[in-house]
Amino acid sequence: MKKYLSFLIIGIVFGITMTKSEAISWYRIQEMFRFQAFHMYGIIGTAVFLGAISVALIKRLGIRDLRGNPITFNDKQMSIPRYLFGGFIFGLGWALSGACPGPMYTLLGNGMLVFIVVIGSAILGTLAYGALRSKLPH
């Protein structure tokens, strides 16, 4: 249980960050896809810049996790159609709903309960992918 408490706290920090950065706002996603402000690019850019330095250091120094196990990174299997088509479909939905999965959950906490429908629909989309998986180019 103590282990799960840690994930709950990290999740709370994530939810607060997504709200206070306004990254969960449909308006911010519209602004991003219209290239009308630096805000979203600044958030993602800063996170990736610091993330890349941290990951490189973890690898270089062989840093271990809290249980003493080496932190490992799985390389993603190379493919072009899978990531391009999948990403394309995701992008269409992101611009429509104004929310990727993390923000969908955080919007509920912000009182926008109608996003439970968006989450339910995202689960159905995941289900549809699972059913059609063998017929799609990967």
Added chain:
Amino acid sequence: MIEWLTQPWSWWFSGIMISGVMLALLFFGKSFGVSDTLRAACAIGGAGRRISFFNYDWKNGLWNIVFITGAVIGGFIAHQFLGGAENGVRISEATLQDLTAMGVQADTSTLAPTDIFSWENLFTLQGLIFMVGGGFLVGFGARYAGGCTSGHAISGLSNLQLPSLIAVIGFFIGGLLMTHLILPVFLSW
């Protein structure tokens, strides 16, 4: 400190916090990827009996379900106690003008336009497209691409993964096409 936290957060502070979340999960032996919880939801619902893709031990992802529960609580705390977006989402004047010109009631005191995202609008064609259609495409696309913004744009790019870069390019091709060509049509209906 509370006063400082209740102000809208700058992009750089937000970015630092998100990379902090990713790192914290790494130190607990996990990797940051929110859309896995959607697959887990299918598995918990019993989809694995029919579709092998969902026939896996979802209990290994229980930590992620706890994490997104935290994300809901974090949203609640930010909304109730840290000011939320109470002074309005500070989007640019240009975006406001574009949205207004397309007929969106761009009331930025809420996080999303309530003339589109509301229960009353759910069973209209527009509501179905934006909420049901949008959610479906996000879920389908995230699993097809093997990750969403957290898994590819943050975790994947931080690990310099070419597949993640291709996925992020896909996110933007889809997002730009929707925003500039398809969305204006949907909003005119």
